Amino acid sequence: MAHLIDRRENARNKSAVNRARFLRRYKEQIRRAVHDMVSERSITDMDRGGNVGVPRKDINEPVFRHGRGGDHEIVHPGNREFTKGDRIPRPEGSSGSAGSEAGSGESEDEFVFALSREEFLHIFFEDLELPRLERNLLTGIEQSKPVRAGFTTTGSPNNLAIVRTMRTSLARRIALSASIKKELDAATAELTRALADEQPQGEIDALRERVAALKHRLRRVPFLDEFDLRYRNRVSVPEPTARAVMFCLMDVSASMDEAKKDLAKRFFTLLYLFLTRKYEHVDLVFVRHTDNAEEVDEQTFFYDRKSGGTVVLSALQLMAEIVQGRYATGGWNIYAAQASDGDAFGADAGKSARFLAERILPLTRYFAYLETPDEAGARMSSLWVEYQEISVVPGSFAMRRVTRRDEIYPVFRELFRKDVGAAAA
Amino acid sequence: MSFISTGADWDFELIERYEQAIGECAAEFNLDTYANQIELISSEQMLDAYASAGLPVGYPHWTYGKEFIRNEQSYRKGYQALAYEIVINSDPCIAYLMEENTMMMQALVVAHACFGHNSFFKGNYLFRQWTEADAIIDYLVFARRYVMECEERYGHAEVEAVIDSCHALSLHGVDRFKRPQAPSVREEQVRAEARRVYDQRQFNDLWRTLPGREPTHSTGKKRDFPGEPEENILYFVEKHSPRLESWQRELVRIVRKLAQYFYPQVQTKVMNEGWATFWHYHLINRLYDKRLVNDGFMLEFLQSHTNVVSQRGFDERGFAGINPYALGFSMFVDLKRICSSPSAEDRRWFPEIAGTDWNKTLDFAMRNFKDESYIGQFLSPKLMRDFHLFAVADHETETELFIDAIHDDNGYRRVRKLLSEQYKRENSVPDIQVVRYERDGDRSLTLRHFRARNRPLMTEEAREVMKHLGRLWGFPVRLESMGADGSVSDVLESAD
Numbered sequence: 008m009a010h011l012i013d014r015r016e017n018a019r020n021k022s023a024v025n026r027a028r029f030l031r032r033y034k035e036q037i038r039r040a041v042h043d044m045v046s047e048r049s050i051t052d053m054d055r056g057g058n059v060g061v062p063r064k065d066i067n068e069p070v071f072r073h074g075r076g077g078d079h080e081i082v083h084p085g086n087r088e089f090t091k092g093d094r095i096p097r098p099e100g101s102s103g104s105a106g107s108e109a110g111s112g113e114s115e116d117e118f119v120f121a122l123s124r125e126e127f128l129h130i131f132f133e134d135l136e137l138p139r140l141e142r143n144l145l146t147g148i149e150q151s152k153p154v155r156a157g158f159t160t161t162g163s164p165n166n167l168a169i170v171r172t173m174r175t176s177l178a179r180r181i182a183l184s185a186s187i188k189k190e191l192d193a194a195t196a197e198l199t200r201a202l203a204d205e206q207p208q209g210e211i212d213a214l215r216e217r218v219a220a221l222k223h224r225l226r227r228v229p230f231l232d233e234f235d236l237r238y239r240n241r242v243s244v245p246e247p248t249a250r251a252v253m254f255c256l257m258d259v260s261a262s263m264d265e266a267k268k269d270l271a272k273r274f275f276t277l278l279y280l281f282l283t284r285k286y287e288h289v290d291l292v293f294v295r296h297t298d299n300a301e302e303v304d305e306q307t308f309f310y311d312r313k314s315g316g317t318v319v320l321s322a323l324q325l326m327a328e329i330v331q332g333r334y335a336t337g338g339w340n341i342y343a344a345q346a347s348d349g350d351a352f353g354a355d356a357g358k359s360a361r362f363l364a365e366r367i368l369p370l371t372r373y374f375a376y377l378e379t380p381d382e383a384g385a386r387m388s389s390l391w392v393e394y395q396e397i398s399v400v401p402g403s404f405a406m407r408r409v410t411r412r413d414e415i416y417p418v419f420r421e422l423f424r425k426d427v428g429a430a431a432a
Numbered sequence: 433m434s435f436i437s438t439g440a441d442w443d444f445e446l447i448e449r450y451e452q453a454i455g456e457c458a459a460e461f462n463l464d465t466y467a468n469q470i471e472l473i474s475s476e477q478m479l480d481a482y483a484s485a486g487l488p489v490g491y492p493h494w495t496y497g498k499e500f501i502r503n504e505q506s507y508r509k510g511y512q513a514l515a516y517e518i519v520i521n522s523d524p525c526i527a528y529l530m531e532e533n534t535m536m537m538q539a540l541v542v543a544h545a546c547f548g549h550n551s552f553f554k555g556n557y558l559f560r561q562w563t564e565a566d567a568i569i570d571y572l573v574f575a576r577r578y579v580m581e582c583e584e585r586y587g588h589a590e591v592e593a594v595i596d597s598c599h600a601l602s603l604h605g606v607d608r609f610k611r612p613q614a615p616s617v618r619e620e621q622v623r624a625e626a627r628r629v630y631d632q633r634q635f636n637d638l639w640r641t642l643p644g645r646e647p648t649h650s651t652g653k654k655r656d657f658p659g660e661p662e663e664n665i666l667y668f669v670e671k672h673s674p675r676l677e678s679w680q681r682e683l684v685r686i687v688r689k690l691a692q693y694f695y696p697q698v699q700t701k702v703m704n705e706g707w708a709t710f711w712h713y714h715l716i717n718r719l720y721d722k723r724l725v726n727d728g729f730m731l732e733f734l735q736s737h738t739n740v741v742s743q744r745g746f747d748e749r750g751f752a753g754i755n756p757y758a759l760g761f762s763m764f765v766d767l768k769r770i771c772s773s774p775s776a777e778d779r780r781w782f783p784e785i786a787g788t789d790w791n792k793t794l795d796f797a798m799r800n801f802k803d804e805s806y807i808g809q810f811l812s813p814k815l816m817r818d819f820h821l822f823a824v825a826d827h828e829t830e831t832e833l834f835i836d837a838i839h840d841d842n843g844y845r846r847v848r849k850l851l852s853e854q855y856k857r858e859n860s861v862p863d864i865q866v867v868r869y870e871r872d873g874d875r876s877l878t879l880r881h882f883r884a885r886n887r888p889l890m891t892e893e894a895r896e897v898m899k900h901l902g903r904l905w906g907f908p909v910r911l912e913s914m915g916a917d918g919s920v921s922d923v924l925e926s927a928d
Contacts, residue, residue: 009451009468009546010524011444014477015531021480022500029497032592066498069600069896071862077887078827079859080836082851084754085745086822091843093835095824120501 046413056124060117151243162238171237191221251340252290258347260317267379271346296322349388360393376406442535457718465550467524489572491579519545521553523565543715548708558696597900598687605666605688661865675906706760808852876908
């Protein structure tokens, strides 16, 4: 007789662990593929999963096998016209007939497979973090975490501590029935003696009744009483959390042409994805500026096509105002990323740099400046030159130049890799 | 009796009734099987099972992830259909049935796996000798837990490196012959006692008076170790590697044990599939004879069956070598024919089985052969004609390929011999053995490839494998190659 088991409801993803191992093993190759993908994608579908390829030679597992050469024969079915001794020219390229298993049909040189969105983003932002984030701040909005705290006598059924409950039940049953048992033993002994001594029937009946009554009482001791129930107790303990705000400052002046804006937006898209994915409680403030700055929502920030003159200082001033207004108290970790082509007129560059050094940097944990010049070899912009003086002092300021799409991801990784705070120059 | 089912939908009760009915038919033919355990699974679970070589539990490793991704890709894109079932050589015999199958498919699969493969696992000598059906699942659970514990203790990368290296050598981690059991202490004592008694009895004081020979100084030539070449490389590594820690040795052992578990399967592919196909064909036909299934069921069945046993010619589209189902099935059917209605030719070729009880003869064949010997013994001229078998020779010294033999009177024996050799393990797995371990020297290990008919190794891959071996061994390893004339050449060395 067969034993039938329905396994369809069992876990389906048994191979997930092995798949994860595969991804981990080929992380380098996959990261390279992801990197290439990012520079090809449009901004809107930056965070999709996608197909990545790993060179097939990297994942092959070698075994000893026969190569080309030597003598061998192979038997095939379906002969029509051959007779013994017929000669056939050696087929080109194939290593004779025995090699046919080796190729096994697949000759692409890449092993291509699909990454889910989650996996994609995971690889994307692995090893990145907000530098110098301070977590040990007890802030206004308490975050709490439930902690075990012994047992209680009340609670909801799902918290029932069965072992504890049974232990009390056992203790209670022993306590309640011990005296009855003792009496019962005595009564039974008496009854046996009475029966042996052939006491009068009346006495025996009375004894029998007594034994029955005692047995009844023993049975009445409940197996489980409400009194026995014990529940696991949890109390919530406030947990230190970190609160962070990221200011995204983007130059949208007329000198920022489409290509440069694309670069800047790509950078901010990565930043946005990174922060929303890795940190649940990060505020994002989007500021764009032409000759004056305004705070906008993300939709406008990424998709609106406003342009005009350039006053960098205005954005920094607005940021300072917003910090003053909203993030001055409560232990906020303040971050900012600024993207610009570096064009600044007259005294603007100098003023901006000074303002940044004196007013902004003391407030922020980390300030990243991304410049998108016309071409890689272009001379330093006025803003770059001024900012460079700040960066001489090592601290929470970092600046990079980007001219091509495929530089965005590496630069981004460089700016936000773990421990960058310590190394930031 | 009425039909067990008429529609395409299955449910548990129906599968149970089919299993019972098929079991009754199987009993009529004296099929001896383990108890059956039938498990219904979904296609995702089937993909999972694929990735772990069909085993229900496996240790975690990236190569299974790769396998899974590959299968999933090609399944999703529609390049590849999934198998209808997977059956595991265990006691009870576990068969996985896919939920997508129709009722007919489920019945076919029950007949194929739960009675065909099952009885083969229980009866065939290789399986009896090399696998312990009742212990394999427990061993897999142990292996999984052990590997995971090692990962926790020594790190993923360390464990992965060892297993990678073992996988590269797993084809050479198989015993082909049983090792003698090490004698127990008691046996040793008995033997020592016997030797002492013998010496005493042979004692002759005269020997003492003979002039003694000067004690010879050892000539400096150490004895080679191992005394005999060892073909189970992983076994040698496990027992003698100077560098491996005990947990690494255990990992080597796990991979080796699993390789050994699969050893009979690889060698009996044709027979095993042929046997199962032969029996599903007969058992389902028997159901039909008993009027338990209707004509619609039979038509659907015959269509699936025909697909399974179709053999394409070498020059047809979709040709992928000899279909083991087709060859195995035809051979068993042919064997039955030779037993029950032999022709004059059969009497000449198979005098000892022509006209015997077919059921007994098939049972004998199933129990005592593997693919190589089975084909060598039972492939009949009629079958060679039916399959139009011919042999192509590829010789180093010839500029062209040539036809060695075809299915005619001059060629039958030659074709049969060549086909049989094609299923020899040595044909696909090069003969490489451990010949020297410099125990007292630089601790290097030397492997020797015994070149059969001058077939070389794929050098690039061999170099990679040697790197893996070097990692396991921890000291220099080298690979030499020996031709038929005994000349040793082609030394491939890798420092550790």
